Amino acid sequence: xxxxxxxxxxxxxxxxxxxxxxxxxxxxxxxxxxxxxxxxxxxxxxxxxxxxxxxxxxxxxxxxxxxxxxxxxxxxxxxxxxxxxxxxxxxxxxxxxxxxxxxxxxxxxxxxxxxxxxxxxxxxxxxxxxxxxxxxxxxxxxxxx
Amino acid sequence: xxxxxxxxxxxxxxxxxxxxxxxxxxxxxxxxxxxxxxxxxxxxxxxxxxxxxxxxxxxxxxxxxxxxxxxxxxxxxxxxxxxxxxxxxxxxxxxxxxxxxxxxxxxxxxxxxxxxxxxxxxxxxxxxxxxxxxxxxxxxxxxxx
DNA sequence: CATTCTCCGATCAAATTACTAGGCAATTGA
DNA sequence: TCAATTGCCTAGTAATTTGATCGGAGAATG
Numbered sequence: 240x241x242x243x244x245x246x247x248x249x250x251x252x253x254x255x256x257x258x259x260x261x262x263x264x265x266x267x268x269x270x271x272x273x274x275x276x277x278x279x280x281x282x283x284x285x286x287x288x289x290x291x292x293x294x295x296x297x298x299x300x301x302x303x304x305x306x307x308x309x310x311x312x313x314x315x316x317x318x319x320x321x322x323x324x325x326x327x328x329x330x331x332x333x334x335x336x337x338x339x340x341x342x343x344x345x346x347x348x349x350x351x352x353x354x355x356x357x358x359x360x361x362x363x364x365x366x367x368x369x370x371x372x373x374x375x376x377x378x379x380x381x382x383x384x
Numbered sequence: 385x386x387x388x389x390x391x392x393x394x395x396x397x398x399x400x401x402x403x404x405x406x407x408x409x410x411x412x413x414x415x416x417x418x419x420x421x422x423x424x425x426x427x428x429x430x431x432x433x434x435x436x437x438x439x440x441x442x443x444x445x446x447x448x449x450x451x452x453x454x455x456x457x458x459x460x461x462x463x464x465x466x467x468x469x470x471x472x473x474x475x476x477x478x479x480x481x482x483x484x485x486x487x488x489x490x491x492x493x494x495x496x497x498x499x500x501x502x503x504x505x506x507x508x509x510x511x512x513x514x515x516x517x518x519x520x521x522x523x524x525x526x527x528x529x
Numbered sequence: 530c531a532t533t534c535t536c537c538g539a540t541c542a543a544a545t546t547a548c549t550a551g552g553c554a555a556t557t558g559a
Numbered sequence: 560t561c562a563a564t565t566g567c568c569t570a571g572t573a574a575t576t577t578g579a580t581c582g583g584a585g586a587a588t589g
Binding site for chain 2: 273275343346347358359
């Protein structure tokens with residue numbers, strides 16, 4: 240019931256990209272340094288985010304990644320669903336030949352899914368960034384160096 | 385982001401036990417038949433539920449398991465937390481020397497945890513049972529045989 | 530006193546997750 | 560124009576977690 244590393248790393252990377260938006264392209268190598276993440280792993284995650292339409296990229300010298308649109312228009316839930324594969328525990332519609340236990344599990348899964356979707360779909364990247372800045376306080380400068 | 389089999393089986397078993405409460409002890413073997421679950425695996429789950437204080441057991445011939453108190457007094461969230469190990473994605477309190485990405489992840493985790501806890505802590509076993517009965521309809525009798 | 534059960538530790542296979550290697554293909558700056 | 564740079568992509572491996580089984584020990588029952 241917690242986020243996978245893949246999801247966590249992806250979120251960390253896209254938060255960094257949101258901080259820098261709409262500046263120039265940022266290379267995956269720099270992102271992995273800033274957040275101290277395994278480079279090759281991060282690359283594959285960034286690729287997934289690009290395919291999901293959240294990032295745009297540029298190959299070659301001076302290339303890198305940046306958000307494809309404003310942080311205000313990117314919903315955290317969308318990002319996480321793309322990375323997590325199955326955020327929703329939602330099974331298919333309630334099967335007819337189920338034991339009481341199965342029905343109960345189905346019910347619980349649905350309530351859980353609904354609630355997490357609601358929470359995550361109510362946060363955009365820039366709101367998240369605002370919160371981070373509130374909590375950040377003193378130690379942010381080092382990431383601008 | 386979905387329940388593990390262990391949790392699912394435990395929930396299915398305890399729902400069955402709630403249906404039968406406060407009748408006599410039910411053996412793990414019968415439970416695994418009713419819900420079609422691997423017997424030995426279920427045994428270890430029932431043991432965890434007993435240690436969690438949700439069930440009481442009786443060894444020897446004629447023994448088995450039953451709820452330790454009324455389904456009305458058993459909260460689904462408590463049960464799931466016992467089984468899942470880490471339902472809460474909650475990491476320790478917000479660390480001071482974190483990157484923006486880490487803070488963001490921390491924030492998201494907390495919101496997620498808070499929301500799932502709220503949902504699960506608002507359902508008791510007997511409410512869950514009510515819902516199951518609404519959805520059950522026709523095919524319940526077979527489980528009484 | 531034999532049968533019926535829970536209790537319990539160890540172990541194992543399969544699946545999933547986390548991560549790395551290595552090369553091609555585009556782009557660019559010198 | 561060409562070498563350096565950087566994303567793109569496939570495949571594979573290491574580590575961890577999950578789902579389950581085995582083989583009993585020991586308590587109650589009838």
